[in-house]
Amino acid sequence: MNRYLVAIVIFILLAGIYFSQLGFSSKSNQSEPQKSAQKKIVQTDFLSDSSENNQVQDQRLVSYADSKTKDITLKNDLNITASDKLDNTLEQLKASITQNPEPLKHAIMGPSNKHIAMRTQLLMLLEQDPHLVTELIDTFINDPNSLLGRELSAVLSESGHPMAQVAALDMALDLSNDEQVRSAGLLLVAKMDEVTGETRDRVLAHIDAGNDLSSDLQQFALMALKPAPSSAEDYHRVHQTLSKVVLAEDKNVRRHGVYQMAQWATSNEDLKGVRNLALTDPDVNTRARAVMSLGDSPFKSDENRSVLWQVVDDENEPPPIRLYALKSLSRYALNDTEITKLRLMHSDIRDDSN
Numbered sequence: 347m348n349r350y351l352v353a354i355v356i357f358i359l360l361a362g363i364y365f366s367q368l369g370f371s372s373k374s375n376q377s378e379p380q381k382s383a384q385k386k387i388v389q390t391d392f393l394s395d396s397s398e399n400n401q402v403q404d405q406r407l408v409s410y411a412d413s414k415t416k417d418i419t420l421k422n423d424l425n426i427t428a429s430d431k432l433d434n435t436l437e438q439l440k441a442s443i444t445q446n447p448e449p450l451k452h453a454i455m456g457p458s459n460k461h462i463a464m465r466t467q468l469l470m471l472l473e474q475d476p477h478l479v480t481e482l483i484d485t486f487i488n489d490p491n492s493l494l495g496r497e498l499s500a501v502l503s504e505s506g507h508p509m510a511q512v513a514a515l516d517m518a519l520d521l522s523n524d525e526q527v528r529s530a531g532l533l534l535v536a537k538m539d540e541v542t543g544e545t546r547d548r549v550l551a552h553i554d555a556g557n558d559l560s561s562d563l564q565q566f567a568l569m570a571l572k573p574a575p576s577s578a579e580d581y582h583r584v585h586q587t588l589s590k591v592v593l594a595e596d597k598n599v600r601r602h603g604v605y606q607m608a609q610w611a612t613s614n615e616d617l618k619g620v621r622n623l624a625l626t627d628p629d630v631n632t633r634a635r636a637v638m639s640l641g642d643s644p645f646k647s648d649e650n651r652s653v654l655w656q657v658v659d660d661e662n663e664p665p666p667i668r669l670y671a672l673k674s675l676s677r678y679a680l681n682d683t684e685i686t687k688l689r690l691m692h693s694d695i696r697d698d699s700n
Contacts (some may be wrong), residue, residue: 360569421628428475436485439464443493450493453530454566456537457496468501479505483513484510490517499530503537511535511545513571519552527568536569546574546584553587562598568602573609592619597629604632608639614647621653634667641674651678658691668695 442461457465472478479502488499502510518531535541535549549570558564568591571584588610591603604623611617617640624636637657640650657663657671672692680688 352607413597422536428471428478432468432471432478432481433688435464435467439468439497440494443497444510448493450491450496453491453496453499453526453533457493457500461497465497465501465504469504470508472501476507479507479509483510486534487513487517490534491524491526495530499534500537503534506538506540508542508545511538511541515545515548519548519693524594525563529562532563532566532570535572536566538572541570541572541574542572543576543580546571546576546580550584550587553591560597564594564596564599565602568599571610578612581610581612581616585616589619592623596630597627600627600629601632601635604636605639608636608643611643611645614645614649617643617645617647617650621649624653625656630664630667633663634670637667637671637674641670641677646678658695665695 384401439461442464446460448458468482472482482498482502486495486502489495490499502514514531514534517533518528518535522528522531535545541549549567552558553564553567553571558567574580578582585607588603588607592600592607594600594603600623604620604627608617608620611620618640620636621642624633624640627633627636637654640653643650654671654675658668658675661667669692672688672695675684677690
């Protein structure tokens, strides 16, 4: 009996050991796939995190590259000087003139408006850096009587730069014998709004010398006698010169002379020569210029009013001149009789012109 009990106990122990090992093996076999799966999950998560990090890193690199590109562009822009921009604009202007040629007109006509944007750009560059004027002057002097020369003449005239005045007069009065080149120099100064006292004195001395035989050059020299900072003595000198000019045989010279006489007038007395020419000059254009100068003058004197009425009453004068005289009289303080006469004369002259 005891033997049976011992055998049963031994059997039970062996069975327990067997089943416990079997369970352990099963658990061990199950844990491997789980661990593998966990490793895969961890690996996937790592790859996912790595991919996101790479994207962020790529974005940072792109942003950095863009920033560097902008920095380089900005540095390049800062490295482009006003002189570089001037050279570039000049090259564009030359290319545009070559691609769009046009007949070369008389210098007094100036350039067309085809290249006005580039002329504006050149003026803006001159405002930024006035020293650039030397390059424009050199280019102008190299070929003043050309399409490019006309463009640069307009730019330099608009700038009014004193160096441009000196260079233009050097070319016109001292360095060149070519009439067209000299004309280009004088007209560059003539188209300025005002000039320096030194420029005025040089032009005045040139007119006094009477060396120009050409009608055009005499006229251009008078046109270059622009307003300038002047003393009473300067005005007196100018009027002495102009009083001789208005006696010239050349009607065109007289016409420009009478215009300048009115421009330089500082008193009613300075207009005495203008009043005389308005009534007596044999050239109709000179008389017209004198009448217009009296009409535009700030000096509303009795002498001027008397001359304008004489022009209105002169039936031999062309209607446009008489009408301008009437228009000028309307700016005066007139009495009732004069106002009535003005209205009647205006109607009669208008009828005659038709």
